[in-house]
Amino acid sequence: MLFERKSEPSVDGAELCSELTDFLTEIASEFESKLVPDLSYIDEMAHVVNGINIKNVVHVSANQYRLEYSFDWELFLGCLDRNETGVENGRVLFTLEGDNFLKFNFPDNSSRDTREEF
Numbered sequence: 001m002l003f004e005r006k007s008e009p010s011v012d013g014a015e016l017c018s019e020l021t022d023f024l025t026e027i028a029s030e031f032e033s034k035l036v037p038d039l040s041y042i043d044e045m046a047h048v049v050n051g052i053n054i055k056n057v058v059h060v061s062a063n064q065y066r067l068e069y070s071f072d073w074e075l076f077l078g079c080l081d082r083n084e085t086g087v088e089n090g091r092v093l094f095t096l097e098g099d100n101f102l103k104f105n106f107p108d109n110s111s112r113d114t115r116e117e118f
Helices: 013-026
Strands: 047-061 064-077 082-096 102-104
Touching: 013 047, 013 064, 047 082
Parallel strands: none
Antiparallel strands: 047 064, 064 082, 082 102
């Protein structure tokens, strides 16, 4: 995704984290589905509420950054007349390329089969 910078192109690293946080918060709906895992480890009926919450962007090194986020989930168990909720935290690395392109290392959230376990 293309990062539309407000600061000078020469500003990088830790000085850019606040601007990256604001930018990613504004466009979170465009990529949040790639950050939310299959919630079947909680329950097949668990689902995300209100999308992701961008918490912070941290400068890791050179042009590499880490996006820290969280999301709320809920589960209604009708048979038990019980509603369960929780918060999950996550983080993902990304790089800011020379052409202001953000390249994310999105996790593989495809569902796993128990046959893959050793």
